[in-house]
Amino acid sequence: MNKSETILKSSSLSVTAGRKRILDIFLDANNALAHQDIEVKCSDKYDRVTIYRTLQTFLEKGIIHNIPTTDNSVRYALCNEVCISSGHHHDNHVHFRCDNCSKTICLDDVSIPSVKLPTGYSMNEINMVVSGICKTCKKVKVPV
Amino acid sequence: MNKSETILKSSSLSVTAGRKRILDIFLDANNALAHQDIEVKCSDKYDRVTIYRTLQTFLEKGIIHNIPTTDNSVRYALCNEVCISSGHHHDNHVHFRCDNCSKTICLDDVSIPSVKLPTGYSMNEINMVVSGICKTCKKVKVPV
DNA sequence: AATAAGAATGCAACTTTGTTGCAAAATACT
DNA sequence: AGTATTTTGCAACAAAGTTGCATTCTTATT
Ligand SMILES: [Mn+2]
Ligand SMILES: [Mn+2]
Ligand SMILES: [Zn+2]
Ligand SMILES: [Zn+2]
Numbered sequence: 001m002n003k004s005e006t007i008l009k010s011s012s013l014s015v016t017a018g019r020k021r022i023l024d025i026f027l028d029a030n031n032a033l034a035h036q037d038i039e040v041k042c043s044d045k046y047d048r049v050t051i052y053r054t055l056q057t058f059l060e061k062g063i064i065h066n067i068p069t070t071d072n073s074v075r076y077a078l079c080n081e082v083c084i085s086s087g088h089h090h091d092n093h094v095h096f097r098c099d100n101c102s103k104t105i106c107l108d109d110v111s112i113p114s115v116k117l118p119t120g121y122s123m124n125e126i127n128m129v130v131s132g133i134c135k136t137c138k139k140v141k142v143p144v
Numbered sequence: 145m146n147k148s149e150t151i152l153k154s155s156s157l158s159v160t161a162g163r164k165r166i167l168d169i170f171l172d173a174n175n176a177l178a179h180q181d182i183e184v185k186c187s188d189k190y191d192r193v194t195i196y197r198t199l200q201t202f203l204e205k206g207i208i209h210n211i212p213t214t215d216n217s218v219r220y221a222l223c224n225e226v227c228i229s230s231g232h233h234h235d236n237h238v239h240f241r242c243d244n245c246s247k248t249i250c251l252d253d254v255s256i257p258s259v260k261l262p263t264g265y266s267m268n269e270i271n272m273v274v275s276g277i278c279k280t281c282k283k284v285k286v287p288v
Numbered sequence: 289a290a291t292a293a294g295a296a297t298g299c300a301a302c303t304t305t306g307t308t309g310c311a312a313a314a315t316a317c318t
Numbered sequence: 319a320g321t322a323t324t325t326t327g328c329a330a331c332a333a334a335g336t337t338g339c340a341t342t343c344t345t346a347t348t
Contacts, residue, residue: 046297049299066214126272127272128259130268138264193327
């Protein structure tokens with residue numbers, strides 16, 4: 001039993017070819033993916049609608065989390081073991097979006113600093129997205 | 145000369161009825177607006193395409209800033225004087241999205257805490273969006 | 289291994305959102 | 319007032335997202 005199958009089972013989801021494929025795409029990716037990215041990688045095999053529904057299911061089960069954007073193309077990334085096993089989200093890391101390659105990645109080791117809200121507000125989740133130049137692009141850009 | 149007209153002039157934009165109207169909508173609003181919200185308020189008078197182009201122009205001139213979301217409907221809010229006069233963005237405040245009324249607001253007095261990125265990454269902008277229950281909804285919800 | 293119940297998928301039809309080119313209208317400048 | 323430049327509306331289109339329903343697949347049970 002491979003990794004994607006294990007994750008699906010432990011989230012009490014039925015194991016289907018489509019779900020396995022999409023989960024494998026996430027497991028292979030080293031950056032967050034938009035719906036569009038997934039569609040490109042497997043719309044020959046699976047319907048657009050199935051991709052929508054699968055992403056939705058994965059979100060609800062704590063298999064992936066979404067990352068807000070200002071360009072109307074939400075990104076999705078795999079959650080850590082804690083989210084998957086507990087069935088709900090415990091993501092507390094910063095996200096980075098590169099202005100050059102426009103890849104979005106999870107900075108798993110950078111945790112979101114706490115912030116004090118004005119009186120009367122109660123906090124549920126925090127999202128932090130930093131933009132700039134990523135490690136890879138910086139290397140390429142300093143040839144001199 | 146009213147406020148919207150002043151802002152347009154000081155951003156060296158030509159003053160048109162549509163731009164004044166849209167800017168007035170922002171000046172009247174006490175929360176951030178999606179494209180859709182603006183369309184509802186004035187699509188009888190101005191074309192959808194004009195609204196798209198106007199928001200784009202306002203963004204570029206530092207009149208409004210955008211707020212990332214995970215639901216594919218970016219919100220826009222008025223910038224402070226500094227952005228408008230300098231012509232580029234200096235927004236450093238936290239945004240709040242209410243899980244109950246789903247309004248998004250600028251917490252102008254709460255500044256985004258700094259965060260240290262891993263080696264190799266350089267920072268440009270930071271966005272922080274907190275979700276939870278807003279002041280107004282909390283009041284309403286505690287009747288007892 | 290066969291069956292039956294329930295869940296997931298594909299398809300079609302549709303709605304909503306966003307983009308582009310161009311002619312007409314409005315604005316700013318002299 | 320006249321003219322160059324911008325902005326707008328319209329049309330046509332492309333892309334993104336939603337819904338209902340029949341068919342297929344998965345899982346649990348015999
Ligand atoms: Mn992440
Ligand atoms: Mn703001
Ligand atoms: Zn990069
Ligand atoms: Zn609220």
